[in-house]
Amino acid sequence: MGRFSKMHGLGNDFVVIDARDGAVEMTEARARAVADRHAGIGCDQLILIGNAPDADVSMQIFNADGSEVEACGNATRCVPLFVGRDVLIRTKAGLLDAKSVDGGASVDMGAPRFDWDAIPLAYPMDTLTMSASWEELPAPAAVNVGNPHVIFFVDHLDGVNFDRLGPLIEHDPLFPARVNVNFAQVVGDDHLRLVVWERGAGLTRACGTGACATAVAAVRRKLVTGPVTVSLPGGDLVIDWAPGGTIRMTGPATHVFDGEADWDRF
Incomplete structure (x- = not known):
């Protein structure tokens, strides 16, 4: 059995899985099954928290259709709440600095690109x-x-x-x-x-x-x-x-409940 948390940022909801102590194999089909609101747990995105050599944690993000994506601002705000402290997060979009604030988090999302x-x-x-x-x-x-x-x-x-x-x-x-x-x-x-x-x-x-x-x-x-x-x-x-600068995003993050699931059943 693996533990997960249900979280959301402004109603954009996530299943957050802690894979720091044991790897969780996540495929497109499994992510889609977990995200299914009728036959699974239900979420907009599935978030996999792991270890990273150059950051406090890593974050993988899977959309409800099973596709893996590079970034998710609302999910990033949930990470310091999930971990319990300010964190530097390794994502496919780069390193993101997330700090807890009253009722949510403030995240440096890096510099935008226009080319x-x-x-x-x-x-x-x-x-x-x-x-x-x-x-x-x-x-x-x-x-x-x-x-x-x-x-x-x-x-x-x-x-x-x-x-x-x-x-x-x-x-x-x-x-x-x-x-x-x-x-x-x-x-x-x-x-x-x-x-x-x-x-x-x-x-x-x-x-x-x-x-x-x-x-x-x-x-x-x-x-x-x-x-x-x-x-x-x-x-x-x-x-x-x-x-010329980086983007600072500030907003709510909410922990809804914790649960356990057998990922092999998805």
Whole structure:
């Protein structure tokens, strides 16, 4: 039997497995089975915490469809709560510094990348105002914050068909690694509303890396000044970034319950 914790950040929920004392083999099929909300435990992402030679812990992230991804901001905030102290975390996106704060955590998410081949895009173009769009949406921006994001700034979020446009854009050939799709509305000089269609997970209550990418794109376009409050369906995150620097994300993290499971049954 293996122990796990159920946790969430603004309703973006995780099964967090501690593999520091014993390896847990995680395949795409097993991650998908654990994440299944009817026949498994249920989560948006499965998080595997292990050992790392150059950090306090390592973190592997699997989406609900079983695909492994590089970064997850909401999950990163849960790690110091799970471990019980401030931690340096080794991820596929690099080293992330996570510190506990009252009710959650503050994480240095590293520096954003803007080069077309770092997003990645299929061919060169300006990533601040892309020479591409979909249907009635305006020209987006693209940012990599450990994983790929495309951001559309719209006048009114309520008029966007997320369920139709999200998967259409996620799987567009312009994005060879697929992409997280962010729909944002500026509601103040330092305030954004955001809905995210997450790569491999669909619509989520919150996406930490989406909030980071969207705030960065809004600052670059001079739509807002930081620190930026990003309001998602699940609640608010505060994103602080200045050009040339790293991104600091602060927000809630919640421990729901602990459990045990036989991973061989999944």
